[in-house]
Amino acid sequence: MAGRAHLGEFEQLVLLAVLRLGEEAYGVPIREEIEGRTGRAPTVGALYRTLDRLEAKGYVTSWFGEPTAERGGRSKRYFKVRPIGLRTLRASRDALAAMWEGLDAKVVRGS
Amino acid sequence: MVREPSFWIRLLLRIAALRASDAELGDVMEEYAGGTRGALWLCRQILSTLRRNPPRATVDERRPAMLSNLWSDVRYAARMFRRNPGFTVAAVAPIALGIGINTGIFSILNSLAFRRLPAPEAAELVSVHQQFRGITQRRVHGARSMFSMPEYRAYRDRSRTLAGLMAYSVPWTVTLGGDAPQEADAVFVTCNYFDVLQLRPAIGPGFTANCEDPNAAPQILLSHDLWTRAFAADRNIVGRTMTVNGHDAAVVGVAPEGFDGIDLMKAALFAPTSLIGAVRPGENYAEDPHTSWLTLVGRRKKDAGMGQVRAELAVIAGQIDQQQPGRATTVNVAPATSLSLPEARRDIFSVAAVVLGAFGLVLFIACANVANLLLARAAGRTKEIAVRLSVGASRGRLIQQLLTESALIAFAGGAAGSLFAWWSFRGLLAALLSSLPGTIPPLRVDATPNLTVLWFALGLTATTALMFGMVPALQASKHDVQTILKQQGPGAGRRTAGWLRGALVGAQVAVCMVLLISAGLLLRALYAVHTVEPGFDYRHVAVVSFDARGRGSDQRAVAFQHELLERLGALPGVEAIARAGKAPLSPGRRQTMCRLPGQQQWQEIDVNPVSPGYFSLIGIPIVRGRTFTTTELLDSPVTAIVTEATARRFWPGQEPIGRALVMAVAENKERSVEIVGVAKDAQVTGIADAESSYVYLPAGPTVEHGLQLLVQNRTDFAALAAGVRTVARELDPGVVVRVNRLEENLDFWRTVSRLIAALSGSLSLLALALASIGVYGVVSYVVSRRRREVGIRMALGASARDVQHLIIRQTLRPVAVGVLIGIAAAAAASRILQAVLFGVSPFDPVAFIGAPLFLLGIAVAATVLPTREALRVDPITTLRYE
Numbered sequence: 001m002a003g004r005a006h007l008g009e010f011e012q013l014v015l016l017a018v019l020r021l022g023e024e025a026y027g028v029p030i031r032e033e034i035e036g037r038t039g040r041a042p043t044v045g046a047l048y049r050t051l052d053r054l055e056a057k058g059y060v061t062s063w064f065g066e067p068t069a070e071r072g073g074r075s076k077r078y079f080k081v082r083p084i085g086l087r088t089l090r091a092s093r094d095a096l097a098a099m100w101e102g103l104d105a106k107v108v109r110g111s
Numbered sequence: 112m113v114r115e116p117s118f119w120i121r122l123l124l125r126i127a128a129l130r131a132s133d134a135e136l137g138d139v140m141e142e143y144a145g146g147t148r149g150a151l152w153l154c155r156q157i158l159s160t161l162r163r164n165p166p167r168a169t170v171d172e173r174r175p176a177m178l179s180n181l182w183s184d185v186r187y188a189a190r191m192f193r194r195n196p197g198f199t200v201a202a203v204a205p206i207a208l209g210i211g212i213n214t215g216i217f218s219i220l221n222s223l224a225f226r227r228l229p230a231p232e233a234a235e236l237v238s239v240h241q242q243f244r245g246i247t248q249r250r251v252h253g254a255r256s257m258f259s260m261p262e263y264r265a266y267r268d269r270s271r272t273l274a275g276l277m278a279y280s281v282p283w284t285v286t287l288g289g290d291a292p293q294e295a296d297a298v299f300v301t302c303n304y305f306d307v308l309q310l311r312p313a314i315g316p317g318f319t320a321n322c323e324d325p326n327a328a329p330q331i332l333l334s335h336d337l338w339t340r341a342f343a344a345d346r347n348i349v350g351r352t353m354t355v356n357g358h359d360a361a362v363v364g365v366a367p368e369g370f371d372g373i374d375l376m377k378a379a380l381f382a383p384t385s386l387i388g389a390v391r392p393g394e395n396y397a398e399d400p401h402t403s404w405l406t407l408v409g410r411r412k413k414d415a416g417m418g419q420v421r422a423e424l425a426v427i428a429g430q431i432d433q434q435q436p437g438r439a440t441t442v443n444v445a446p447a448t449s450l451s452l453p454e455a456r457r458d459i460f461s462v463a464a465v466v467l468g469a470f471g472l473v474l475f476i477a478c479a480n481v482a483n484l485l486l487a488r489a490a491g492r493t494k495e496i497a498v499r500l501s502v503g504a505s506r507g508r509l510i511q512q513l514l515t516e517s518a519l520i521a522f523a524g525g526a527a528g529s530l531f532a533w534w535s536f537r538g539l540l541a542a543l544l545s546s547l548p549g550t551i552p553p554l555r556v557d558a559t560p561n562l563t564v565l566w567f568a569l570g571l572t573a574t575t576a577l578m579f580g581m582v583p584a585l586q587a588s589k590h591d592v593q594t595i596l597k598q599q600g601p602g603a604g605r606r607t608a609g610w611l612r613g614a615l616v617g618a619q620v621a622v623c624m625v626l627l628i629s630a631g632l633l634l635r636a637l638y639a640v641h642t643v644e645p646g647f648d649y650r651h652v653a654v655v656s657f658d659a660r661g662r663g664s665d666q667r668a669v670a671f672q673h674e675l676l677e678r679l680g681a682l683p684g685v686e687a688i689a690r691a692g693k694a695p696l697s698p699g700r701r702q703t704m705c706r707l708p709g710q711q712q713w714q715e716i717d718v719n720p721v722s723p724g725y726f727s728l729i730g731i732p733i734v735r736g737r738t739f740t741t742t743e744l745l746d747s748p749v750t751a752i753v754t755e756a757t758a759r760r761f762w763p764g765q766e767p768i769g770r771a772l773v774m775a776v777a778e779n780k781e782r783s784v785e786i787v788g789v790a791k792d793a794q795v796t797g798i799a800d801a802e803s804s805y806v807y808l809p810a811g812p813t814v815e816h817g818l819q820l821l822v823q824n825r826t827d828f829a830a831l832a833a834g835v836r837t838v839a840r841e842l843d844p845g846v847v848v849r850v851n852r853l854e855e856n857l858d859f860w861r862t863v864s865r866l867i868a869a870l871s872g873s874l875s876l877l878a879l880a881l882a883s884i885g886v887y888g889v890v891s892y893v894v895s896r897r898r899r900e901v902g903i904r905m906a907l908g909a910s911a912r913d914v915q916h917l918i919i920r921q922t923l924r925p926v927a928v929g930v931l932i933g934i935a936a937a938a939a940a941s942r943i944l945q946a947v948l949f950g951v952s953p954f955d956p957v958a959f960i961g962a963p964l965f966l967l968g969i970a971v972a973a974t975v976l977p978t979r980e981a982l983r984v985d986p987i988t989t990l991r992y993e
Contacts, residue, residue, distance in 0.1 A: 027138035044135050045159025064134070072124075074137030 007092040014050050018079045026076040059085030131160035184515035202481045206524025209474030214568045215532035218558045220463045223450045228373045230308040238451035239407035245437040250402045253281040257403040272415035272423045275307040278405035282376050283390045288354030294847045298378040299387050307410050315349035315364025322383040329360035335368040337379040356389040377553045472622045473878050479619045480885045482579040487892045489587030509588040517580025525572030533560050617929035623882040624933020630875035631958030636951045637868040646793030648730030652853040654694045655820040678838045684826030689725040690810050690818045695795040696856035704775040720810040728823050736768045736788030739809040746811035752788040754805045798860045799950030883973045890922045891977030911982045918978050926970045
């Protein structure tokens with residue numbers, strides 16, 4: 001199962017950001033969360049491409065909130081990680097951790 | 112902060128909406144910070160949303176054949192244009208120019224007449240005006256179609272289809288007192304002015320609901336511009352008391368940034384209608400039902416259509432009519448724009464029609480050029496077209512292909528032209544507005560493009576494509592396949608095409624002729640204005656004007672004026688001082704009605720109250736009788752001086768001295784005055800206007816608070832101006848005094864003349880350039896087609912000169928016909944210009960002879976050059992080549 005469910009790096013970042021934000025996970029804070037923690041500033045288009053893909057795979061689910069004036073009368077789309085998304089994320093982390101095992105010292109030293 | 116996104120941002124968002132979801136756009140809006148960096152950020156975000164779904168690569172098979180053909184036509188045309196860059200530039204550039212200037216002019220008209228007001232949900236705002244018949248009593252301040260206060264209240268209280276109805280006046284110049292008094296343009300508004308517009312003051316609470324109550328403390332609201340300019344954006348200004356023409360008023364707020372009223376003339380100050388007494392003391396505007404002074408703007412309820420509003424207001428108008436027997440009112444309800452006054456709209460549309468017409472003519476010349484280019488090109492492509500027809504292409508299919516090429520040229524031109532217009536016209540407009548004479552109040556013109564302008568440019572582009580593409584396309588696809596394929600040379604169908612080319616050149620020349628003659632007339636007018644002797648002495652005269660009412664009571668104003676007069680007389684270099692209600696050639700007119708005793712026919716007449724020394728100071732001689740005496744300077748004058756023209760009109764062939772004239776002095780009040788003198792005619796109301804009826808009255812001590820002082824001096828103007836200001840400040844620091852040269856009044860006429868002449872001059876030069884390119888192009892094409900014939904003629908012994916003459920004669924024929932038609936059309940059109948010709952006849956011989964000669968000269972040059980080129984070739988070579 002872990003072999004089939006493959007997550008790209010950016011997909012992982014997005015899933016983790018959605019998890020961190022909890023109730024408040026919609027486009028703007030997700031982008032801010034990723035930028036604040038990694039220094040990468042994904043564009044709106046790139047973010048939604050990824051979110052749509054994650055939703056198509058069933059890892060996240062989304063729903064619309066109330067429209068607000070500061071958004072030109074447009075609604076917010078909130079995201080939440082589904083259990084299968086959590087499992088896949090864990091699998092990705094385990095896979096990475098397994099690969100990293102014993103290499104920390106080497107990589108940090110920059111041999 | 113919620114900001115209204117600019118046009119470009121909205122356009123970008125609209126493009127993005129093709130692909131992006133609402134949530135994405137919402138995110139973008141939420142994070143968008145404005146500014147240049149914000150715009151770059153926004154572009155990046157929106158581009159990123161476009162990449163999401165790459166367009167499907169394959170052509171949908173169910174798509175109609177026409178569309179897929181269209182796509183391949185476009186690609187084919189684009190390939191051809193890439194291969195012939197010279198042709199492409201020659202075709203696109205004139206179209207870009209033509210569409211560009213037309214779009215620019217339209218964007219100015221749009222800002223005046225079509226653009227919605229700068230308020231949220233502006234589509235709901237309507238302006239209301241009225242026209243009535245059957246009433247005799249009506250005083251007007253602004254325009255007759257405006258409303259009185261009681262009328263406004265009736266509409267406001269009885270309307271159910273409007274969520275709110277407010278009213279405002281035209282701007283009045285008031286003196287804003289304080290440490291440094293200054294003049295500002297104030298608009299008097301109802302308390303709900305900002306509520307109906309749905310605008311909140313930038314700071315301060317704004318007007319209270321009872322702000323118009325005469326017993327309430329008066330309130331004023333400053334424009335953001337005035338607040339930053341004159342009060343250094345002091346946030347503590349709210350609650351401070353200022354004086355408006357001597358009346359205390361408390362500042363209740365500052366209007367939103369960038370808001371300076373909703374009328375064409377900018378407002379710097381908003382005051383409740385109850386304060387109107389500050390500018391019209393002693394008159395009860397706020398209650399008088401017979402004074403037109405308020406423009407009404409209402410906000411429709413969400414479920415009320417224009418038709419419902421119109422119907423309802425008409426019913427209310429009928430109720431008002433019933434109170435005044437004989438009165439019949441028609442209410443005009445229209446979408447609110449900054450120029451909603453019906454009278455002004457009529458004027459602006461007739462001016463716009465002339466200007467857009469002139470610019471449209473240039474576009475027409477450009478179109479004719481491109482059409483000619485396409486005709487020439489089609490002639491060279493007959494083989495290609497014949498092959499296409501013979502392998503089964505239908506004529507419609509060919510026309511579609513040729514029109515696609517035209518459309519591509521037009522759209523390339525339209526896009527380039529519109530970009531050029533948007534880029535250049537805002538700067539140009541700003542320069543234009545700042546070069547207007549200072550006597551014209553600051554105008555609120557926002558020429559930023561919006562969707563209306565975009566639609567106009569698109570429509571114009573499509574029309575252009577049809578205009579220059581249709582005829583060549585029809586012409587080119589008409590060929591008989593067999594004859595062409597059999598023929599060796601590419602010259603079939605020449606006869607009709609040649610006729611068409613001639614007609615196109617003739618039309619171009621005719622249109623160009625109209626523009627050239629008009630420009631010639633306007634240039635002559637400009638010269639006339641600069642050399643005119645207006646009939647009075649404007650050199651070494653300074654005009655000192657002030658509004659002494661700014662200090663409140665009449666007595667104070669009069670005292671101030673008298674002291675100022677005495678002290679100014681003592682200034683060094685001052686030779687004479689006179690008082691006048693209106694300095695010669697100052698803008699605006701001061702008119703009243705008059706009639707002869709025993710007649711009922713009232714006539715309009717210009718009135719100017721002056722002091723006895725006025726005539727000698729200004730150099731207008733009294734040709735009969737005498738000037739006023741000091742004892743005649745009464746509040747209710749009994750004597751008058753008329754101009755020669757007026758005397759001739761009222762008492763033809765008779766002695767005017769001693770006769771009586773009845774003047775209307777107030778509502779239902781008239782007074783008879785005795786003529787004691789006749790002054791020489793002078794152009795005091797306008798350049799080239801010495802003929803209108805004009806009467807001088809003695810300037811009484813209290814009637815005229817706003818009298819101007821004319822000061823004749825032999826010293827330096829700057830020193831005099833400084834002296835006047837010092838004296839005035841010593842007398843009363845609360846009065847704003849302006850000092851100008853009298854000559855500046857002439858500048859107004861010169862500026863208007865200069866602007867019009869510059870506009871028409873550059874326009875006609877552009878037309879001339881395009882038309883000469885057209886003539887040159889056609890001649891060189893014809894010559895190149897006739898090489899073989901020229902070769903034969905020369906081989907048979909014709910001299911180069913003979914051949915040249917032959918060609919010139921033949922090609923100049925359409926030019927000559929065009930010139931004749933153009934002259935006739937110009938004679939018909941020049942009447943439109945009469946109003947701005949300032950003393951030049953609309954059939955001025957210099958313009959009507961000079962311009963055609965000039966154009967003919969250019970046309971001959973455009974013919975001779977390509978002919979000589981062709982004749983230089985050796986006839987044998989030419990024949991062998993063929």
